Amino acid sequence: xxxxKIIKNIxxxxxxxxxxxxxxxxxxxxxxxxxxxxxxxxxxxxxPSTSRPTTxxPSTSKPSTRPSTNNRSINGGHKKTxxxPSTRPSTNxxxxxxxxxxxxxxxKTTNKxxxxxxKNKGNKIDNSKRNINIxxxxxxxxxxxxxxxxxxxxxxxxxxxxxxxxxxxxxxxYFYHPYRPFYWGxxxxxxxxxxxxxATTAIIISIENQKYHFDSGVYYVSSDGxxxxxxxxxxxxxxxxxxxxxxxxxxxxxxxxxxGGAYYEKSDEGYTVVPATAGTIVPNLPEGGEExxxxxxxxxxxxxxxxxxxxxxxxxxYEIVEVKEDE
Amino acid sequence: MKNYSLFFALLFSICIxxxxxxxxxTAILILDHMSDVIGELESCxxxxxxxxxxxxxxxxxxxxxxxxxxxxxxxNKMLSHIEGNxxxxxxxxxxxxxxxYSYTENNYVLIEAPxxxxxxxxxxxxxxxxxFPAADFFYPAFTDDLLNDFQNIQYIGKVAIENxxxxxxxxxxxxxxxxxxxxxNAYRTPKKYLIIYKEKNNSHYEATFSNWQLNPKVPxxxxxxxxxxxxxxxxxxxxxx
Numbered sequence: 001x002x003x004x005k006i007i008k009n010i011x012x013x014x015x016x017x018x019x020x021x022x023x024x025x026x027x028x029x030x031x032x033x034x035x036x037x038x039x040x041x042x043x044x045x046x047x048p049s050t051s052r053p054t055t056x057x058p059s060t061s062k063p064s065t066r067p068s069t070n071n072r073s074i075n076g077g078h079k080k081t082x083x084x085p086s087t088r089p090s091t092n093x094x095x096x097x098x099x100x101x102x103x104x105x106x107x108k109t110t111n112k113x114x115x116x117x118x119k120n121k122g123n124k125i126d127n128s129k130r131n132i133n134i135x136x137x138x139x140x141x142x143x144x145x146x147x148x149x150x151x152x153x154x155x156x157x158x159x160x161x162x163x164x165x166x167x168x169x170x171x172x173x174y175f176y177h178p179y180r181p182f183y184w185g186x187x188x189x190x191x192x193x194x195x196x197x198x199a200t201t202a203i204i205i206s207i208e209n210q211k212y213h214f215d216s217g218v219y220y221v222s223s224d225g226x227x228x229x230x231x232x233x234x235x236x237x238x239x240x241x242x243x244x245x246x247x248x249x250x251x252x253x254x255x256x257x258x259x260g261g262a263y264y265e266k267s268d269e270g271y272t273v274v275p276a277t278a279g280t281i282v283p284n285l286p287e288g289g290e291e292x293x294x295x296x297x298x299x300x301x302x303x304x305x306x307x308x309x310x311x312x313x314x315x316x317x318y319e320i321v322e323v324k325e326d327e
Numbered sequence: 328m329k330n331y332s333l334f335f336a337l338l339f340s341i342c343i344x345x346x347x348x349x350x351x352x353t354a355i356l357i358l359d360h361m362s363d364v365i366g367e368l369e370s371c372x373x374x375x376x377x378x379x380x381x382x383x384x385x386x387x388x389x390x391x392x393x394x395x396x397x398x399x400x401x402x403n404k405m406l407s408h409i410e411g412n413x414x415x416x417x418x419x420x421x422x423x424x425x426x427x428y429s430y431t432e433n434n435y436v437l438i439e440a441p442x443x444x445x446x447x448x449x450x451x452x453x454x455x456x457x458x459f460p461a462a463d464f465f466y467p468a469f470t471d472d473l474l475n476d477f478q479n480i481q482y483i484g485k486v487a488i489e490n491x492x493x494x495x496x497x498x499x500x501x502x503x504x505x506x507x508x509x510x511x512n513a514y515r516t517p518k519k520y521l522i523i524y525k526e527k528n529n530s531h532y533e534a535t536f537s538n539w540q541l542n543p544k545v546p547x548x549x550x551x552x553x554x555x556x557x558x559x560x561x562x563x564x565x566x567x568x
Contacts, residue, residue, distance in 0.1 A: 074399040078366030079467040158384045164566030176432045291561040295456050296413045
């Protein structure tokens with residue numbers, strides 16, 4: 001045998017070894033380790049890395065000794081694919097022969113991760129960049145990063161809620177209450193609302209070459225011969241805000257002014273629209289959000305902004321969530 | 328020469344690992360019997376009462392409890408109600424989709440589901456982090472998986488649990504110790520199990536089965552979800568792939 005041939009053989013053995021050891025790990029990722037079945041929040045998604053025995057598993061497949069004949073079985077029938085130990089073992093001879101009969105892939109099919117996962121059907125959420133839920137029929141698509149969230153300057157004492165590679169930070173505990181959009185009075189309109197004419201009191205504001213009409217705390221852009229309500233553009237400054245505007249605490253030294261889902265900072269020039277800051281608590285949310293279940297928590301989502309339902313002194317409120325990606 | 332060294336190193340590690348496994352055939356026999364019966368069932372229902380250690384952000388380490396009522400029928404029907412610290416939830420799987428309803432929040436989501444119950448449980452867990460207590464027992468290759476994942480599986484003996492004689496089996500690997508108690512009856516139904524997580528400060532997860540019904544007649548209609556009045560359909564975020 002030439003040395004080249006020997007090396008080739010060794011490479012083949014190593015290849016088979018990698019297949020038989022690595023492949024089942026991947027396929028078996030959802031079970032034994034019991035992760036799907038442990039129940040209880042403390043262990044969620046914490047499947048231990050299976051320290052599977054590194055015994056080689058040749059790819060020669062042998063049919064199961066008990067063919068499953070029960071089509072109505074709740075799990076397709078018990079699959080026994082390995083040779084069972086026949087005698088009570090002494091400490092070190094137990095299963096040395098067991099894995100040699102285990103087929104590499106047979107009988108695992110029911111437990112494979114479903115291949116439909118990539119269909120992105122149903123009600124999975126499209127995580128691609130998107131703007132707020134403005135009524136698309138008006139075809140208004142203005143993105144001013146209004147749903148971007150500034151990080152909180154306050155330290156979080158509560159651990160984040162972890163889900164899907166993200167950490168969701170909040171200062172207060174989750175307290176569910178249903179999302180019911182709030183209306184700030186007869187002159188306030190939700191995003192996407194269309195009006196044919198504007199009041200004469202409306203003023204024009206230009207931000208990044210986009211002309212806005214501002215009236216009574218509401219921003220409009222021209223469309224279809226009328227005006228459609230849009231989000232408050234970050235950077236816009238107005239002299240006055242409606243009397244329903246509330247002061248909300250951002251941190252020990254900063255307050256924002258909150259009206260109609262928009263956040264303002266007060267300056268000598270007036271009130272300037274700013275992005276939301278994580279940790280800020282608001283009493284109400286406007287129309288345009290949607291409830292989304294993220295693990296065990298139901299947040300209200302506006303574009304990139306997530307609000308966690310909370311309760312403060314017995315009153316239902318929302319805290320802006322700080323979302324960080326796991327490193 | 329370098330290639331030979333690698334080969335022998337691999338061979339050596341294989342032999343060493345194989346030799347350190349301790350598998351008790353009596354334990355395997357009992358677990359196989361249990362899985363045989365489960366695999367032959369066309370339907371079943373049971374209740375599960377479980378408890379686990381949890382690190383609470385406000386109170387530190389505390390014990391939490393969950394009760395579940397589960398019904399399986401045929402290869403693709405499941406109804407599960409789970410109640411615990413996070414409220415009460417129901418899951419209706421009709422072979423095509425899963426309706427996940429929160430009684431506590433009165434909202435629900437609909438999730439497209441694979442064609443059988445086990446694949447659906449897997450999907451819900453992997454895509455949405457949803458856990459089904461005791462689902463492991465219903466995986467068709469339960470014993471094989473145990474043999475693969477644990478270095479030691481031992482039969483300890485008989486013990487009475489809630490006035491029922493049970494076989495006590497222990498399985499252990501580097502990360503956890505799992506103990507099973509299987510009823511010493513004709514059906515070898517699982518009675519109780521306990522998981523000790525070595526790498527999580529020996530925290531415990533414990534669950535006890537009750538109200539086993541084997542092959543009950545289950546109307547198909549119970550697996551269809553009808554949203555209660557005022558229940559709100561919401562979205563669900565899948566975990567990042």
